Amino acid sequence: MSTALSLVEVDRIHGRGNAAVHAVRGLTVHVGVGELVAVMGPSGSGKSTLLNLAGGLDRATAGQVLVDGAELGELSPKELAKLRRRRVGYVFQDFNLIPSLTAAENVALPLELDGVRARTARGQAVQALAEVDLADLADRLPQDMSGGQQQRVAIARAVVGERSLILADEPTGALDSETGEQVMRLLRERCARGVAALMVTHDAGHAAWADRVVFLRDGAVLDDTGRPSEPESLLAGS
Amino acid sequence: MSIAHGLLALLQDGPRYGYQLRVEFERATGSTWPLNVGQVYTTLARLERDGQVAGHAPDGEGRLRYELTASGRETLAGWFSRPVTLGDRPRDELAIKLALAATAAGVDVRAVVQVQRVATMQRLQELTRLKRDPGPTVSGDTDLAWILVLDNLRFMAEAELRWLEHCEGTLTRARPAAATSAPAPAPGSDQVPDQPSADPQEALR
Structure with missing residues (x-):
């Protein structure tokens, strides 16, 4: 499996000297093409920092972050912005749709911001909405849609165009259990078509839809359900 | 039963x-x-x-x-x-195990909790796969019986994970020094801290 996202020995330190705070420390996470990886951990364990680093919204203090083989630390601000626009899609807990735009306009927006002609962008947006089974609601405003429908629009926006990496922050957090499962099913379908997804969640039931679940603690990877388990001593200090 | x-x-x-x-x-x-x-x-x-x-x-x-x-x-x-x-219902072996781990000298209870979290999450992933990709069906009633049992197993695993997460928070508050100075070793983790030889007896001395 080729790798869509790699964080290799990444540190993110805020402040300096005695005031330095390690948001993440020696963090290594890989997400393969077509793979859905869930991230769990307590508050302050580095989950949000991991998503921000993966999406190029924050810069690593040390280590490497690679998206589709491009090392984000080596990109100019312009190149980084382009990669973010074209390759990375975001899904948030509160959907983050623009209320005054229709579903199709919301989905087309990132394409138009990237210079795609309005007519072409609209065509791709409607296609992306059809793939999440919302073609009939293309001209509806977010306020006239259910939470689950709005999140499906957000997923269509995250994958429209050539985007190959979805970064999702609690995508089921505002949804009931049943609708949350529909969203997870949709994310899995997108991954089956070759998109890679990294999803932060507190919900174990939804994390279990992932191929792997990574547990963070104190800014580092504590465990990964994809790794074969090894016998170990659980006695302190051993 | x-x-x-x-x-x-x-x-x-x-x-x-x-x-x-x-x-x-x-x-x-x-x-x-x-x-x-x-x-x-x-x-x-x-x-x-x-x-x-x-x-x-x-x-x-x-x-x-x-x-x-x-x-x-x-x-x-x-x-x-x-x-x-x-x-x-039979006694819950896990609850008893954690209680004993918390009272026994020299046991890293957070590591006991974490090992169980990984195992239970792997089980929940497997159950979710069964729910997601159901196999060949036998008959309507049998399917319904299977769905009821499967959902029970999934919700039990979810509840156990919620409880284990809560345990971790309780342990962190109860033993903050141990929680920050000695992160639990993880199987195959990139972040396993430097450790001396794994001699269980050494930990108990």
Whole structure:
């Protein structure tokens, strides 16, 4: 499996000297093409920092972050912005749709911001909405849609165009259990078509839809359900 | 819940052979409770002795069929109408294990919790895969029985994970120094701290 996202020995330190705070420390996470990886951990364990680093919204203090083989630390601000626009899609807990735009306009927006002609962008947006089974609601405003429908629009926006990496922050957090499962099913379908997804969640039931679940603690990877388990001593200090 | 109750429930649909009962029991419970045919015949013999089932004469192939008696129907109706109580369930080994880990000297309880979290999450992933990609179906009622059992197993695993997460928070508050100075080692983790040789006895000295 080729790798869509790699964080290799990444540190993110805020402040300096005695005031330095390690948001993440020696963090290594890989997400393969077509793979859905869930991230769990307590508050302050580095989950949000991991998503921000993966999406190029924050810069690593040390280590490497690679998206589709491009090392984000080596990109100019312009190149980084382009990669973010074209390759990375975001899904948030509160959907983050623009209320005054229709579903199709919301989905087309990132394409138009990237210079795609309005007519072409609209065509791709409607296609992306059809793939999440919302073609009939293309001209509806977010306020006239259910939470689950709005999140499906957000997923269509995250994958429209050539985007190959979805970064999702609690995508089921505002949804009931049943609708949350529909969203997870949709994310899995997108991954089956070759998109890679990294999803932060507190919900174990939804994390279990992932191929792997990574547990963070104190800014580092504590465990990964994809790794074969090894016998170990659980006695302190051993 | 006993095997006897399960067999009585299956016999409500009509007389069955022991082997038939074993197959139907496993199918109805999604193979979460495998039985051997010896257990089935021992239980049937006991139920017959107690007047709950009646055995027919062997057929041409020497197979015995059993059917529910009036007394058996009464027992079954009582079982369905009574709620399951805590006394009907076995003790929770995990809760006892954590309690003992918390009181035993030199045990890293957070590591015990974490090992269980990974194992339970792997189990939940497997159960979710079964829910997501159901296998070939047998019949409507069996599918429904399987879905009920599967959802029960999924929700039990989710509840255990929520409880383990809560345990971790409780332990972090109760033992903050240990929590920050000695992150639990993870199987195959990139972040395993430098450790001396893994001598369990050393940890207890």
